[in-house]
Amino acid sequence: MKIYKKAGDNINPDEPLFLVEANKKSSDIFPNGKGLIKEINVKVGDMVNVGQVVAILDGEIVEAKKDTKPSFDYLKGMMTPKKEEIKAKVTIIGSGPGGYVAAIKLAQLGADVVVVEKDKIGGTCLNRGCIPTKALVRSAEVYRNILEADNYGCFAENYGIDINKVVSRKDRIVSELGEGISYLLQKNNVKFITGNGEIINENQVFVKDKFKETTINTEYIIIATGSAVASLPIPGIESKNVFNSTSIMEINELPKELVVIGGGVIGMEFAFIFNSFGTKVWVVEYMDRVLPGLDEDISNEIMNIAENRGIKIYTGSKVEQILEDEKGKCIVNFSKNNESKHISTDKVLVSIGRQPYIEGLNVEKANIELNENRKSIRVNEEMRTNIPNIYAIGDVTGNIQLAHVASTQGIVAAMNIMGEKSIMDYTVVPSAIFTDPEIACVGIDEATALKHNLEIEVGKFPFASNGKALTLGSTEGFVKIIIDKTTRKVIGASIIGPNATDLINEISISIANGLTVDQITKTIHPHPTTSESVFEAALAANNCCIHN
Template sequence: MADQFDLIVLGSGPGGYVAAIRASQLGLKTAIVERERLGGICLNWGCIPTKALLRTSEIYHYMTNASAYGLKADNVGFDLGKIVERSRKVAGQLNAGVKGLMKKHKVTVVEGVGALTGKGQLTVTQGDRKTELVGKHIMIATGARARDLPFAKADGKRIWTYRHAMVPTEMPTKLLVIGSGAIGVEFASFYHDMGADVTIVEMLPRILPVEDEEVSAFMDKALTKQGIKLLTGAAIEKLDNGAQAVTASIKAKDGSVSTEEYSHVIVAIGIVPNTEEIGIEALGVETERGRIKVDGYGRTNVEGVYAIGDVTGAPWLAHKASHEGVVCVEKIAGENPHPFETWNIPGCTYSRPQVASVGLTEAKAREAGHELKVGKFPFIGNGKAIALGEAEGFVKTVFDAKTGELLGAHMVGAEVTELIQGYVVARQLESTEAELMETIFAHPTLSEMMHESVLGAYRRAIHF
């Protein structure tokens, strides 16, 4: 007889495992199905291990620039194997943590490849063994995978996806990164700081194209100053993958085509939802351009079938998936959650310098018809930033001139991925410029720039 549950979650990434925990808290008998490792791509091959790598490159950067802080560090070097080992240990530690959470919350973990086989039915295959599960509700949280170039698929040797780039067996000497979203820029930053000659190719007119234009322009100058070569408005026409190098034919924005050799290539041109071979076609689950269509509660067009996270489309962020999972489960359990919305999801890029944002860019706010007040405060005006030796960057805030609503916030510089949450909370609480101006910020901190940027929007900045 098949095991029966109130909820079966297919996929244990940050959306799936968080949903399973919340379901258990609400009294639902819950199972979670995972084909690889608990925690999914984010914990094992994405968000967490990449941050471990970036921390290593950050420290290495400081070591090689120790003289700027009055320090001496001679014969600085690194052990690539140990760098990767540390990153994998960090991922392993958190994987073990998720296992502990599943046990604590009495969530049944079923290992194997899951597929829907009928209404409320799911079959899990592991080798020759098949496990039949029955659930009143089934949540699809299968995530996504890296998109390949159609004419040059990643082989893990010379052409890499993000997954290959996290476990290199050799350090690239000359690296080509295709795509300048968060993933591409983060890996470019890591490998450049570790000594590789890095080039980024981006089809669109600017790098980090979803960010505010001023942030993109600043990052262009900052990365170029570091020595990273940026080719915007350019396209890869051909990659010839050889035994010792990859030859790339690159079409520049002026139409000219150049050919150059690289030791390695990272393809970071987006992701593809994992919707194949999980049984949704037979059930008639509706999709659009590969992603599963859902409402604000994660409900698909098929009763009892839900979907959350990357498999439902952009933004492809772990924290978005987690929140979707909670909303979906609370609705299933008869609670009354607010439907999921994307208006207040922060985005972060953990490069050097970091980038963080929430809400509308200045251009998008103007397109939406808002009359604006815009504040901008530079890192060079902040005492803590100068003391840290991190005086490059700025904080930008965008307000509705009539209502004082904080429409968006955009940052570039040291630790802005931590600072952005202040503005996220402010927007969630529907704070206006009045509340933010009256808030006291500790001194000396980087967060004072957030206050100054708000003041600057109303011509009240103190230190600039």
């Protein structure tokens, strides 16, 4: 906390006495009276409780002023927007994991920063992506544990799932983290403006919302507008029973049946979520396997697990149209091997990825170069565009669409703006997929290594041979480590199994620091943990695995 006054000072009800922090937010505390401060009973850094006497005044109690404003301002909608003009060293358009991290880093380095956001603080990751989906994943995991309780000698009665409470929990988590980001920006003296940001020229950003227009004169601009849900020109895609990855998280009734169009990361995560909730799920994927960007053994493993859970997967299939029958159900028509097929279902989720969002930025008039696909902004390794003082980070660059990549790009851009040379390195970018079980990978995969004729050795260890995995009741999957045959350095890994998204960090650190497989095997791993599977896979790369 911060104390504005001291004993002996006079104070009025409109003057703050303290600044306190709670739930990652800071608030000024005002006295309920006016007069001379006799005592202050707390000091900076103290924890205070509701109802605690923190100061004593010699004066009189003053009633709070009543709000005399009408509950609805009939003239507000007809008022001319208020106009203002401000200055900043750096203006960031977008407050997602790229934008807000860049803002904080710049502020730490001494810059005057303004963040512009047209929607909710935190961007797609916090509000419609990473965080809300993981909240649903956790609810699905808890429900599945209840269903399987008998396997652990436990039982439950009168259990069920309330999808509205699941969604409410998700919303609470999102709200709390959003408040946390607001607090961090405020703590670092970053100015936050709500509205649509438009680049007028290399030194001006115009922001407009309903009642205010702001012109920002700025030395630098960072574009961090992220991405939007991609769509396909499928007849019937506008049906009320067809959802995308954003709208599906706001459902108020659990579907009995769900067809997921797209077997990529987002599609497969939702397939497992709804399968755990008890929904009958089909996945229709255009490519010859789901998660086609991963090694084939990983893809095949998750397909087998999914089908064992009751998820029906159609690969090499193209959706032709979505119809609606007389009962309001959807009929998904698709072709596979030149044969027409159809699925009758309650709801449909279209999940075919995301595309960079540049709408309304005015990038072409500002002469900012786009990539060849004309959908994303071209940047160099410093995250700089062709305009020297304009940078772009995150999904809008058309690069790897991961929140942690956007954050790293934001730090790189901030460092370069402040005169500290920094280069974006994509060599070690771990990815995490929250299916059940989880999947994670980093570095060079086996298929890429073989394609480029690299001499490698592969170490593989199944979770079925890991003691901790057995106690968890989660023995599906394996750890696969790839090493350079000559240098013995670790160059990649893929993990499918319990705690995969946490275990991958050991491999990431190993690759980033040029560690050899022997350096991993000489490091004691605690027992019993799933991390021993990484240790055993490293041993397997040396043909000396102990427990398999």
